Amino acid sequence: DAGVIQSPRHEVTEMGQEVTLRCKPISGHNSLFWYRQTMMRGLELLIYFNNNVPIDDSGMPEDRFSAKMPNASFSTLKIQPSEPRDSAVYFCASSTGQGSGNTIYFGEGSWLTVV
Amino acid sequence: AQKVTQAQTEISVVEKEDVTLDCVYETRDTTYYLFWYKQPPSGELVFLIRRNSFDEQNEISGRYSWNFQKSTSSFNFTITASQVVDSAVYFCALSGYNAGNMLTFGGGTRLMVKP
Numbered sequence: 001d002a003g004v005i006q007s008p009r010h011e012v013t014e015m016g017q018e019v020t021l022r023c024k025p026i027s028g029h030n031s032l033f034w035y036r037q038t039m040m041r042g043l044e045l046l047i048y049f050n051n052n053v054p055i056d057d058s059g060m061p062e063d064r065f066s067a068k069m070p071n072a073s074f075s076t077l078k079i080q081p082s083e084p085r086d087s088a089v090y091f092c093a094s095s096t097g098q099g100s101g102n103t104i105y106f107g108e109g110s111w112l113t114v115v
Numbered sequence: 116a117q118k119v120t121q122a123q124t125e126i127s128v129v130e131k132e133d134v135t136l137d138c139v140y141e142t143r144d145t146t147y148y149l150f151w152y153k154q155p156p157s158g159e160l161v162f163l164i165r166r167n168s169f170d171e172q173n174e175i176s177g178r179y180s181w182n183f184q185k186s187t188s189s190f191n192f193t194i195t196a197s198q199v200v201d202s203a204v205y206f207c208a209l210s211g212y213n214a215g216n217m218l219t220f221g222g223g224t225r226l227m228v229k230p
Contacts, residue, residue, distance in 0.1 A: 031216050043206065043220040056217065091160060100212045101148030101167060106160035 002026070004107035006092050012113045018080040021110045023092030024073055033104060034067055034077050035091040043091075049075065082114045117142045119209050119221035127227045128197050136192040136224045138207030144168075146212035149183065149190045154204040154223070163205075166190065197228045 005024040013019055025032050034046040047057040052069045060067070064083070069075040079086055089109045095102040118141040128134045140149065151163040164174060166183050174181045178195045194201055204225045208218040 033217070042222050045217055048215070048217055050215075055215065089158065093160075095216050097216070100146070100215055101165070101210050102216050103150070103162055103165050104216060104218055105162060106152070108157075108159040111158070 004092055004094050004105055006090075006107035006110050008110055009108065010111045010113075012115065013082055015083055015114055016081045017114075018078065019082045019086075019112060019114075021077040021090050021092075021112070023075045023077070023107060025075070025092070025094030026105060027073070029094035029096050029105075030072065031095045031097065031102070031104075032069060032075050033091075033093040033095075034075070035093060035106075037089040037091060037109070038087075046077070046090075079112075082112075084114045087113050117144075117209050117211050117214060117219040119207050119219055121205075121207055121221035121224050123224045124222065125225045125227070127229065130199055130228055130230050131196050132228075133193060133195050134197050134226065134228075136194075136205050136207075136226065138190045138192065138221060140188050140190065140207070140209045142209060142211045144211035144213055148210045150208040150210070150218065151181070151190075151192050152206045152208060152220075154206065156203070160206070163192075194226075197226075199228050199230055202226060202228045 007022045032049040046059045047067045048055045049069045067077045091109045093104045093106040095104045120139045147168045149166045153161045180193045182191045204223045206223045207221040
C-alpha cells in the first residue's frame, strides 16, 4: 500500500518566493497533519485537519503560512513570502479516526532551503 | 500540557552491544498513548510502536523491546545486539486523550552504532 506521499522532496528557493508543499495522505485516513522539523525546535505540529476541516492551526508560525485540504486525498502547505528561517524539513502525516491515540504515519518529508 | 523528555541526545555503541534509549513523559490525561519513531539518515520517520496507558506489559519485537512504567512515567526502548543499520535518530512521542491525535515529540536521541 502507498504511504503518505509528499512533493517536492527537495526545494531550494530564494527569499521572498512562494513555496507550495503538497501531500497525499494514505487512502482511507481522515486525519492529516503538517509537522516541521528544525535543529533548534525539533518536530513541531503546524496544523491538523480532520475530514478536510482544520481542527488546530495554533502551530502555524505566522500569516505567511497557510494550509488547505480541498479533498480527502490532497493537502497543501504554502509559504508566501518565504524567508531563510523557514528552512526546515516539512512532514505531512495521516491517521485514521478522529479520536485519540491513533497511529500517525509520516511521509518522507519535503526538505526546504530558502536562500 | 504534554511534555516528552529524551535526556540522551546522542549515544554511541559498538555493534552487538545492547543499548537503552530513555523517554520520560508528562501529561495530565489519565488516558494517553505513547509512541516511538525511527528517523534513519535518509530522513523519513518510521513508526515503531504504539502503547496505551492501560497496557503496561512490556513488548518485544525481534531485537527491539519496550519497557513502560507508569510509576516513573517512562517508556524506554532497548535494542539488543545492536547493528549498524540501527543507526538513526529515535523519537519518543505522546498523545493525550484530550489532544486528539496530535503528537508531542521528545527531542530525539541520535544512536550511532559503530562496526
